[in-house]
Amino acid sequence: MTSVRQIPTRCPLCGDVRSRLVTRGADRLERVEGEFSVVSCRSCGTWRLDPAPIPADLPKLYPTDYEAHNRLRERPTPVIPGRTHTWRRRFVEWAEAGRPSLWSLPLRRLPDHLLMRGFSRTQYGRFNPLAYPGDGRRILDVGCGSGDLMAQFLGHGWSPVGIEPSEHAVANAKARGLIVEQGNFPEDAGRVAEHGPFYALVMSNVLEHLPDPALALRTAADLLEPEGLLLLWVPVADGWQQRWTPRTWFNLDLPRHMSICTRRGLASLLRQTGFDILATWPGTSARAVIRTVAARYKGTPREAAVGRLEFSPWALRAVGPIIRVLDAMNQGDIEIVLARRAKETPRPS
Numbered sequence: 001m002t003s004v005r006q007i008p009t010r011c012p013l014c015g016d017v018r019s020r021l022v023t024r025g026a027d028r029l030e031r032v033e034g035e036f037s038v039v040s041c042r043s044c045g046t047w048r049l050d051p052a053p054i055p056a057d058l059p060k061l062y063p064t065d066y067e068a069h070n071r072l073r074e075r076p077t078p079v080i081p082g083r084t085h086t087w088r089r090r091f092v093e094w095a096e097a098g099r100p101s102l103w104s105l106p107l108r109r110l111p112d113h114l115l116m117r118g119f120s121r122t123q124y125g126r127f128n129p130l131a132y133p134g135d136g137r138r139i140l141d142v143g144c145g146s147g148d149l150m151a152q153f154l155g156h157g158w159s160p161v162g163i164e165p166s167e168h169a170v171a172n173a174k175a176r177g178l179i180v181e182q183g184n185f186p187e188d189a190g191r192v193a194e195h196g197p198f199y200a201l202v203m204s205n206v207l208e209h210l211p212d213p214a215l216a217l218r219t220a221a222d223l224l225e226p227e228g229l230l231l232l233w234v235p236v237a238d239g240w241q242q243r244w245t246p247r248t249w250f251n252l253d254l255p256r257h258m259s260i261c262t263r264r265g266l267a268s269l270l271r272q273t274g275f276d277i278l279a280t281w282p283g284t285s286a287r288a289v290i291r292t293v294a295a296r297y298k299g300t301p302r303e304a305a306v307g308r309l310e311f312s313p314w315a316l317r318a319v320g321p322i323i324r325v326l327d328a329m330n331q332g333d334i335e336i337v338l339a340r341r342a343k344e345t346p347r348p349s
């Protein structure tokens with residue numbers, strides 16, 4: 001167990017200090033000592049840690065066996081372009097072209113959902129809308145961990161570059177032959193700028209770990225080509241798991257998640273930092289839902305039995321349809337967002 005120094009925080013979206021308590025809890029990885037509080041902003045509903053670890057102590061939150069720093073599943077094997085890849089690319093081009101103007105708002109998500117259901121499975125097992133032949137285009141993976149997503153992009157013919165604060169994860173990624181700079185984002189963005197500008201930039205489960213998500217997104221916009229693409233996987237604060245059992249919600253990940261936006265807050269944050277949203281998909285994972293439920297049984301006689309469910313193909317299949325219904329009602333806990341750098345990047349006044 002390690003201890004961290006903490007400071008009071010204000011809302012990273014609107015700056016308000018007023019808040020109400022959502023939940024308190026301990027680090028489930030049992031890395032960091034003490035209890036942590038998550039509060040919800042009274043003005044905009046954004047969740048944040050308050051107090052939060054000081055920036056200098058952030059590396060202490062991540063043990064060397066942290067999962068994202070040791071994932072080595074994906075191999076950069078060339079992917080033969082097939083119908084799935086063609087459809088993904090056509091969809092992105094269609095979304096970039098602004099979609100037909102008659103496409104009314106309630107229907108907007110329909111093609112996104114269909115694309116996910118029909119063409120979702122990549123080798124990595126989760127939906128990646130940019131998993132199509134990249135024709136050598138440059139893509140930056142911010143917080144690339146051990147480089148699993150980069151390996152996937154490399155396999156699809158993109159030219160990936162990564163930036164990652166963890167020395168251990170950088171060593172894992174470099175051992176796979178990937179181009180990765182060690183550093184914090186956005187502070188050390190200069191280290192990857194020379195590899196740019198980038199056609200696309202991805203942040204997979206990263207934005208919520210950063211003390212200043214707005215600054216990170218503005219820096220991301222600066223690293224992109226004009227109208228370059230941004231792809232995010234990010235937890236959101238408004239959904240059934242979060243409301244029902246915030247303390248055991250798997251993606252709360254105390255104390256590593258500094259802030260978690262609502263869907264509306266995320267859309268507004270992207271607009272303010274110079275992005276237009278092209279498409280969104282739900283990214284709720286059956287395994288994570290089972291972990292959320294299992295955590296409710298921690299310390300009870302049922303703990304072991306419920307904990308085993310996440311490895312049961314039967315349980316995962318049973319949870320799937322429930323998740324799909326809740327996702328369709330915008331009640332999921334992870335959003336996958338494809339956005340484009342706006343022509344005119346707004347600057348803070």
Ligand SMILES: [Zn+2]
Nearest residue numbers: 011014041044
């Ligand atoms: Zn706020």
